[in-house]
Amino acid sequence: MLGSWWLVGLFVAYTSGKKMWDVPPSHTDQLGPGKLRWEPQCQHQLRHLQDGARISAVLLPRLEGHWISTGCEVRPGPEFLTRSYMFYANRLFKAYQFYYRDPSCRDPSYSLVIKGKVRLRQASWITRGATEADYHLHKVGIVFHSQRAMQETVARINQTSGEHCSGFSPAGRTWAPGALYELLSAKAERDCTAGLGFAMHELSLVRVEKYHQPLFLQQSQGSREVEELYLGDIHTEWSERLHYRPTGYQRPLQNVMHHIQPCPACGIIYRADEHHPPVLPLKPDLPMLLSGRWVSTRCEVRPAVLFLTRYFIFHANNRSWEGYYHHYSDPLCKQPTFTVYALGHYTQGAASLIVRGGTELVFKVTRARVTPMDPVTVAMLNSSSFGSCGEAGAWSVGQELDVTHTNGCAALGIRLPHTEYELFRVEQDAKDHSLLFIGERPTDGSSPSTPSKRPTSYQAPLVQCGGPSGALARHVKPSYLGRIGEGNSSGALKTLPWATLLASLAVHLVRWD
Ligand SMILES: *[C@@H]1O[C@H](CO)[C@@H](O)[C@H](O)[C@H]1NC(C)=O
Numbered sequence: 221m222l223g224s225w226w227l228v229g230l231f232v233a234y235t236s237g238k239k240m241w242d243v244p245p246s247h248t249d250q251l252g253p254g255k256l257r258w259e260p261q262c263q264h265q266l267r268h269l270q271d272g273a274r275i276s277a278v279l280l281p282r283l284e285g286h287w288i289s290t291g292c293e294v295r296p297g298p299e300f301l302t303r304s305y306m307f308y309a310n311r312l313f314k315a316y317q318f319y320y321r322d323p324s325c326r327d328p329s330y331s332l333v334i335k336g337k338v339r340l341r342q343a344s345w346i347t348r349g350a351t352e353a354d355y356h357l358h359k360v361g362i363v364f365h366s367q368r369a370m371q372e373t374v375a376r377i378n379q380t381s382g383e384h385c386s387g388f389s390p391a392g393r394t395w396a397p398g399a400l401y402e403l404l405s406a407k408a409e410r411d412c413t414a415g416l417g418f419a420m421h422e423l424s425l426v427r428v429e430k431y432h433q434p435l436f437l438q439q440s441q442g443s444r445e446v447e448e449l450y451l452g453d454i455h456t457e458w459s460e461r462l463h464y465r466p467t468g469y470q471r472p473l474q475n476v477m478h479h480i481q482p483c484p485a486c487g488i489i490y491r492a493d494e495h496h497p498p499v500l501p502l503k504p505d506l507p508m509l510l511s512g513r514w515v516s517t518r519c520e521v522r523p524a525v526l527f528l529t530r531y532f533i534f535h536a537n538n539r540s541w542e543g544y545y546h547h548y549s550d551p552l553c554k555q556p557t558f559t560v561y562a563l564g565h566y567t568q569g570a571a572s573l574i575v576r577g578g579t580e581l582v583f584k585v586t587r588a589r590v591t592p593m594d595p596v597t598v599a600m601l602n603s604s605s606f607g608s609c610g611e612a613g614a615w616s617v618g619q620e621l622d623v624t625h626t627n628g629c630a631a632l633g634i635r636l637p638h639t640e641y642e643l644f645r646v647e648q649d650a651k652d653h654s655l656l657f658i659g660e661r662p663t664d665g666s667s668p669s670t671p672s673k674r675p676t677s678y679q680a681p682l683v684q685c686g687g688p689s690g691a692l693a694r695h696v697k698p699s700y701l702g703r704i705g706e707g708n709s710s711g712a713l714k715t716l717p718w719a720t721l722l723a724s725l726a727v728h729l730v731r732w733d
């Protein structure tokens with residue numbers, strides 16, 4: 221199972237479980253003057269993740285219900301959108317996709333209404349923990365929210381679709397607010413969706429997770445059930461997205477009855493329809509202050525099926541970074557397979573002209589160490605050819621070896637030195653946690669090693685769990701899935717000292733409600 225799909229750029233590597241806490245500081249010393257210190261909050265967060273954190277997943281889940289985005293989503297392209305999907309007991313569904321011009325989802329361009337039928341089939345053999353489904357589209361309608369949106373969209377459809385779509389919107393027709401045009405009709409055997417890059421293959425891979433979000437309300441403790449619906453991922457390459465069958469997921473939708481709180485966007489998205497697209501609350505653009513420690517908020521899945529958690533430390537003073545990629549064989553990140561520790565440098569960022577709200581950076585990976593965490597990985601590394609991955613034959617479970625002198629580790633797809641062209645974004649969630657979005661990996665398993673392969677969408681966010689000095693850790697509750705609510709979220713809006721890019725202060729002081 222250790223096939224070539226592991227052979228991806230460094231940011232894909234991962235590992236480890238209980239042992240990961242035992243990474244001895246002395247190993248760090250060999251690499252540089254600094255000692256790696258696990259911030260308690262980061263440890264807490266990752267341990268929580270590794271516990272499987274009360275998360276349960278159901279095979280052959282019930283989709284029935286209403287599921288919504290919890291914020292503005294970014295798809296490759298980029299496309300900015302929010303989603304609101306309703307699944308009914310008779311397997312019919314009605315899905316809204318609201319598209320926007322801006323990365324805050326405040327300027328709607330058009331909305332799609334998608335109707336069809338979906339049937340769950342069986343557990344996926346490719347993506348552990350996922351269920352495969354068949355779907356059939358009955359109708360897709362589009363409502364434009366401005367003349368400009370209509371012109372642009374009609375031009376796209378004109379360019380890509382054949383004669384049969386020319387009547388979709390005759391030239392010169394002016395925008396009629398509220399008018400709904402039919403893009404696809406199964407009955408009329410007409411499909412003009414291709415020009416929009418539209419496909420609903422996301423419905424062919426499904427996973428539902430449930431967990432309890434602890435609440436601390438006025439001295440009394442309780443908890444709230446949260447239900448998340450993971451649907452299949454969208455290919456990062458525009459030309460592939462109409463054909464691609466998902467093997468990973470998008471950011472999850474949450475059940476309107478069981479969503480995480482607070483969620484300022486949820487009510488707005490829940491109430492929206494194709495004529496009243498959601499306009500999300502204004503959020504300030506945050507400067508890209510990378511400094512500090514960032515950790516995964518959940519067990520992450522990569523297309524082609526890698527399960528991992530990530531932990532990064534960025535040092536703004538010398539623009540260096542360290543990253544731990546803990547890889548697992550299961551979708552709850554309980555069975556570690558290997559850990560990669562990598563470090564290197566990064567450049568000063570510049571605002572992205574392609575993805576509004578994003579910052580472009582270049583990362584260099586110069587050193588790496590690998591810790592196999594199970595006998596399968598040990599055997600694989602042990603049998604790799606001489607000089608291709610550290611000391612051949614020297615591997616054992618839980619023991620870390622440097623692979624820098626062999627220019628990486630061919631068996632794990634780690635090549636050194638390595639350069640990646642990245643897209644980053646910092647946001648805050650409704651509880652003031654700073655979230656770091658790092659660019660989505662190319663779906664084909666390659667690495668963004670040239671500027672043209674730079675991502676246009678993001679992976680699941682990391683949460684900040686410690687500042688450069690540790691002082692900021694006080695501001696961060698180790699709460700993503702853990703303790704929540706000790707903070708005072710009714711405080712007044714504090715203004716942010718707009719520090720320079722990558723200055724050494726992290727961003728915890730801003731809030732908006
Ligand atoms: C950069 O600075 C940090 C913190 O000051 C230090 O721990 C780290 O070792 C430095 N890295 C390099 C490559 O100099």
Ligand SMILES: *[C@@H]1O[C@H](CO)[C@@H](O)[C@H](O)[C@H]1NC(C)=O
Pocket residue numbers: 371374375378386390391392
């Ligand atoms: C669409 O194509 C038709 C003929 O190919 C053309 O007359 C019309 O102006 C086009 N409309 C737009 C909006 O580009």
Ligand SMILES: *[C@@H]1O[C@H](CO)[C@@H](O)[C@H](O)[C@H]1NC(C)=O
Pocket residue numbers: 598599602612613614615616
């Ligand atoms: C690793 O390789 C060495 C040398 O070939 C061998 O002695 C050792 O038993 C191997 N260990 C494992 C776990 O395969």
Ligand SMILES: *[C@@H]1O[C@H](CO)[C@@H](O)[C@H](O)[C@H]1NC(C)=O
Pocket residue numbers: 708709710711712
């Ligand atoms: C929360 O902050 C508000 C405004 O700053 C204050 O009035 C209130 O007493 C605080 N509540 C708690 C529980 O600290």
